[in-house]
Amino acid sequence: MTTSGEEGACHLGIRLKRLGINSRSDHIIYMREDCAVCRAEGFSAQARVRVDLGDRFIIATVHHVSTDLLSDGEASLSERAWALLGASEGDCISLSHPALLESLRKVRGKIYGRAFEGDDLSIIVRDLTEGRYSDVETAAFITACSARDLDGAERIALTKAMVDVGDRLEWPRTPVVDKHCIGGLPGNRTTPIVVAIVAANGLLMPKTSSRAITSPAGTADTMEVLTKVDLDLAAIRRVVESEGACLAWGGAVRLSPADDLLIRIERALDIDSDGQLVASVLSKKIAAGATHLVLDIPYGPTAKVRSLEAAEKLKASLLGVAAAFGLKAQAVLSDGTEPVGRGIGPALEARDVLSVLRCEQDAPEDLRDRAITLAGCLLEMAGCVDAGAGAACATATLDDGRAFKKFEAICMAQGGLAEPPVVKHRRAVEAAKGGRVVRIDNRRIAQVAKLLGAPDAKAAGVLMRVCVGDSVEAGALLYEMHAETTGELAYALAYVDQNPDIIAVEVN
Amino acid sequence: MTTSGEEGACHLGIRLKRLGINSRSDHIIYMREDCAVCRAEGFSAQARVRVDLGDRFIIATVHHVSTDLLSDGEASLSERAWALLGASEGDCISLSHPALLESLRKVRGKIYGRAFEGDDLSIIVRDLTEGRYSDVETAAFITACSARDLDGAERIALTKAMVDVGDRLEWPRTPVVDKHCIGGLPGNRTTPIVVAIVAANGLLMPKTSSRAITSPAGTADTMEVLTKVDLDLAAIRRVVESEGACLAWGGAVRLSPADDLLIRIERALDIDSDGQLVASVLSKKIAAGATHLVLDIPYGPTAKVRSLEAAEKLKASLLGVAAAFGLKAQAVLSDGTEPVGRGIGPALEARDVLSVLRCEQDAPEDLRDRAITLAGCLLEMAGCVDAGAGAACATATLDDGRAFKKFEAICMAQGGLAEPPVVKHRRAVEAAKGGRVVRIDNRRIAQVAKLLGAPDAKAAGVLMRVCVGDSVEAGALLYEMHAETTGELAYALAYVDQNPDIIAVEVN
The missing domain is CATH 3.40.1030.10 (Nucleoside phosphorylase/phosphoribosyltransferase catalytic domain)
Known part of the structure; x- marks a missing residue:
């Protein structure tokens, strides 16, 4: 905690005020556009800045605040950033320009067809894990690796890089x-x-x-x-x-923590x-x-x-x-x-x-x-x-x-064994005609479950009532939609109405 | 403006409170995690939601607020979203799930090597212009088009799509x-x-x-x-x-407005x-x-x-x-x-x-x-x-x-002709040895200018003092760095120190 006597030490930094905003994406730092630090350092909205607190730091994206939510000399952080820095109300942070993200050059090279070499992927994965990549930059990396598929050596290098930045478990006996x-x-x-x-x-x-x-x-x-x-x-x-x-x-447990960052995007x-x-x-x-x-x-x-x-x-x-x-x-x-x-x-x-x-x-x-x-x-x-x-x-x-x-x-x-929860809102989807079930579209039935709220809504999803090869009458139950909210049920219903052939029934 | 008598009409929607946050990126809607609408509709942080106000709408990304910045039934919008909707304090918005972004399937197809066909690019560009693409999705589109370069037909289709979504000017005479x-x-x-x-x-x-x-x-x-x-x-x-x-x-003037969205990413x-x-x-x-x-x-x-x-x-x-x-x-x-x-x-x-x-x-x-x-x-x-x-x-x-x-x-x-502004902070970069200027690296000298704050800092940049072919003495002025802030000057200096060969001088 700072005392009034120590306040002078904060003149180069700014003081944290908790606004409690959870972005679940890039770390965000909220600052007044007209604050001294933004003017002195040229931090415009969307700029990436390094935020230091004690021996920890993060890279955050600037969002400007034009109202009196914050005063000059105050800043706030999105919740994950706040937690990562171990921040407390009133803590004094210091801000600086982050080092140039050199590894992004390698990502651009990959986009234009150059393979990753040497320790390229180690550096990219380390930068990623340290939060130096914005979501937009992470999206470019992922897209580049999909459009220009990784060869054998790149796959081994990426695997090794992802292992190296995380924890590694050992067990008292094998096989594991x-x-x-x-x-x-x-x-x-x-x-x-x-x-x-x-x-x-x-x-x-x-x-x-x-x-x-x-x-x-x-x-x-x-x-x-x-x-x-x-x-x-x-x-x-x-x-x-x-x-x-x-x-x-x-x-x-921080096994391959880069993977979790990649998976989000x-x-x-x-x-x-x-x-x-x-x-x-x-x-x-x-x-x-x-x-x-x-x-x-x-x-x-x-x-x-x-x-x-x-x-x-x-x-x-x-x-x-x-x-x-x-x-x-x-x-x-x-x-x-x-x-x-x-x-x-x-x-x-x-x-x-x-x-x-x-x-x-x-x-x-x-x-x-x-x-x-x-x-x-x-x-x-x-x-x-x-x-x-x-x-x-x-x-x-x-x-x-x-x-x-x-x-x-x-x-x-x-920690215990619970019975699975059940939903309040259900809707049956029935066969429009009798016949044999000839096809079930995995992707679209999965889409229905997602529109119903899964996986965030734990109890939501689809309950299948037929398999390929089954004979059904017109009006027979094909599957049930389960939702925790009526909004999600309505949303999934609209999709199902537009996709009547997710389960294809053909007359014998 | 709403009056107290109209407040009942807002029970399905929520009321706007201005927080004045400028993200310069995706539109953001700030809502309490525990508000009725988030619970009823399953809007988690990072969800994309459609926000309607009068006859306008935008697609925004949800950021949750856990403090009393907002009360239940209140929401805020990032500044650009607020402006686009023409919102006023206390306006009642309604929220819903946006339509599934079908055109993103075409982007995924492109990533995996399928060319854009028919009206694929028209639909993508329209969705983009209507703000349906998140920054991450836009980054994937841009990266895909870079890694899988557009062929002639795709270039014509993209050009047409970008013309079609914007205004088109006509002039009283030709040639223009x-x-x-x-x-x-x-x-x-x-x-x-x-x-x-x-x-x-x-x-x-x-x-x-x-x-x-x-x-x-x-x-x-x-x-x-x-x-x-x-x-x-x-x-x-x-x-x-x-x-x-x-x-x-x-x-x-909304000539090819999609272009401006793409350029930002x-x-x-x-x-x-x-x-x-x-x-x-x-x-x-x-x-x-x-x-x-x-x-x-x-x-x-x-x-x-x-x-x-x-x-x-x-x-x-x-x-x-x-x-x-x-x-x-x-x-x-x-x-x-x-x-x-x-x-x-x-x-x-x-x-x-x-x-x-x-x-x-x-x-x-x-x-x-x-x-x-x-x-x-x-x-x-x-x-x-x-x-x-x-x-x-x-x-x-x-x-x-x-x-x-x-x-x-x-x-x-x-509106008038002004003289260009000048900076307060300058620093000379001198030749380490005498000889002839044999090469100037356009990219890295541009990088120096950007680190100095250009183009956002209007007066910042580099002033060249030599050309390729010039003979220079040791200590001769190669270029000047101009910055509006000492922070930016220091940042650029660090880069220049690491890159002494931006202007290559070779002994005769």
């Missing part, structure tokens, strides 16, 4: 197994089931998951409706020590390119200390990966980059023609997961089968069972209740 | 002549001189110019230190009617690709009603266009697209190896322009010669003089004072 799905297939929520099965068989699986990038739910979003996932490293270690596994959100743009995908997936696994990894790559005309050929190509890149880091990986190319299970959205998918783990009569079989395949693969890779015996072992672990018991124990260790 | 420099050459400020010469010869030249994109000054920035350039259409028409010409900022990214350049240049000229256009394309190792080959390619694209719109164009490929004139920065360039127009003894000859070439070209194209006689006519017009008289008259009609 992990699992990842490339995504794009709504409802394909196998991770909690796989973790429960392999941990019940004694394998170490300290699973950290992402939130959704462009989908209606990520594993972390789904697990969050069942238990606490926002665990720090000490908590993760406690849970893993006691249960051999966890199901935590990865973002809280990728999500806004709905872009997720192969090179960044490989680096995103593998940097998290390597940083998390995995030694054995199984990858699920669903492919289909409306999945993220469109064809078998593309799936093979992605598989080769993932296995190649993994090998460069000594990570043993296998990939399962799976059917990606329609959603998995019934629910699409965090809580609705959590219901499917519980249903499979509890071996309920009407548990979705496709979700169960996929989880068994992936868990079986890990059990074999890690040497728990002989080659070919993995699926049978996984099935037995589910059927005799050991998997659910392990799942409960993991959740209890993370 | 125009001039454009591709840029990248500091100090190449020929436009005011060319306009004065051709208008003095009776040609109609209603010149509208841009502000700087990535350079230390655009023609509008330079003219702004001499006269008022922010003219509306009626004012432009008055000036042109009385003087046959104007030197106005184009942004005020291009400037932040320091990107300016061929396809967008062609559409940007020609859309403004076509919308301004030009019939004859001369283009200056300087090329050199550190100019925007790096080689004669690239200059020829760009020339072919510009002339091809111009022809598609019936615009007669010629291009002059000019020497781009070193800055033109002495000043770099708005006021310093204005001094050079005045010096040439006033035929002062020490007026920069290179600037004069270039202006004569371009003006001569227009005089010939428009049929004022026979082929080959343009340069002589232009020279005579300068030398007998008619050009300066016309320039004065244009400035007086626009």
